[in-house]
Amino acid sequence: MSHHIDASEPDVEGFYDYHYEYDVFEFSDGVVTFLARAYSDEPERAAMMTRTEGKGYHHLTKRDLRHPLFLKAAAYLRTVGKSHLDWLDRRSGAYVPLPPDRGERQ
Template sequence: MPTWFSVANLALLVSVAAGIYVLVLLWPEHLRLRQGVLVKSACFSRQRLPLVDLAQVNFHYDAVVGFSCVWEFVAFDGQVLSLASWRINRRFVRHLQTWLPGFDAEVFHRAFAAGDVVDSLDVWRAPTTLLQPDVSVCRHIDAGEPDADGNPEYHYEYDIYQFRHGELALFARSYRDTPDKAHLLNFERDGQVLAITQANLRQPLLLAAVSHLRGLGKTQIDFLGRHGYEALH
């Protein structure tokens, strides 16, 4: 009796494990945009990719037997976020048109219709030509309380530059007493502050901002990273 009971328990455990494995395989993957970050949810795991890090989007599909497809979101540093599906979700494609400047849903559908049974599409790439962002400058003065002689304890004058292209903005600061220096501070999208990292130093808006600042004679440019200001090479 104990032997049969053990065998029955083992068979039950194997069945449960197999069921969980199948559930993991079939669990649908979802991709959402939250505060400027692509978030992929797949069963019990999550993967994140900030939009400012996104370099290109590819689409692979196979329609030989049934249909399966994979979206690939590739970051500037080579990180890949992939999303597998058994169909083309038109609502998701419309979301991409909202999220990615220059992406056209109709152009994608036409390219897919003209493709082969098994094919890969180069769906979207971050602009390679230098952007022409909207640039605004605001002067700021930061001064302390005056001392006995009427002189402020400290006095700083600096300009805040805002570079904007679509929904994305980049901010930089330059002090008046060091006109050849500029500090890149952060990105902002839909009111959410996004950090500048090594992964997005090739982001088109950042490259355009650096070009503009250098054109103003600011030859020493750094950025505010996780560990303070880091030189921009």
């Protein structure tokens, strides 16, 4: 896990135009890696974002949802309090909720 802050420069009063604070989770089996992001202001939420293989980044597909590493990643995120999980669907370009028990199925 790595922690990130993406923010504009503060104005003269110390306010930001935008300020995003989030953690990136990386789950890898040495061949495939899944990345998830969780924003600090929504501690119960996380989103599975992409799959990487070698040097290539790939948008997620429904097939990825059945990958053993994806299932383990979802289960882990739930154990650390991420009770609401989404995935970024390649086809629609939208965040789609994972069923509540997706991470526990093997």
